[in-house]
Amino acid sequence: GAVVSQHPSRVICKSGTSVKIECRSLDFQATTMFWYRQFPKQSLMLMATSNEGSKATYEQGVEKDKFLINHASLTLSTLTVTSAHPEDSSFYICSAARGAGGSRDEQFFGPGTRLTVL
């Protein structure tokens, strides 16, 4: 159990376009989902935390108008990179937490989405 999927796995787009990435918890309900960005040979940096039905909480330095997050249901969160530029090229990873009982802090990660902006 505790499987998280992401779609697409890889996307290449032109500068100025918007890209949507989906994150789904396949076999559990995720009260909280997290979005991370990882540059080559670096650690995961948290971008934002989203709770179902409420606005996302963004980390310092992350532009909320550029990285739109929607957590419409307990199994789906989306990240939209608006007006993407080459510097947005990165590996985007989501994770999901059950948010119940003693394992509320346990996060399950998706396989990641490689975004390349030309």
Added chain:
Amino acid sequence: GENVEQHPSTLSVQEGDSAVIKCTYSDSASNYFPWYKQELGKGPQLIIDIRSNVGEKKDQRIAVTLNKTAKHFSLHITETQPEDSAVYFCAASSSFGNEKLTFGTGTRLTIIP
């Protein structure tokens, strides 16, 4: 906020030998410490975790130790195999109203056949 330091950044170990990766954290309120394995082009995979109410946890060839007083925790892999080669990340979080994970900088482990 929480700060997690991880050492070493790279580690090469002969197949069959043990590997140890160490992390320190700064926030005494942190009480959950997971370890993740990340293979190239993939998302992190949880391999073991420990909570602050225990000092050691073991799962086959993998063990984690926690010293709350010194605020450090370590990953131990015994009888290493080539498939253990990957990047390993430690992390820390506090369950008290904030489940955010703060990650270490990662250790690239290479198992030499």
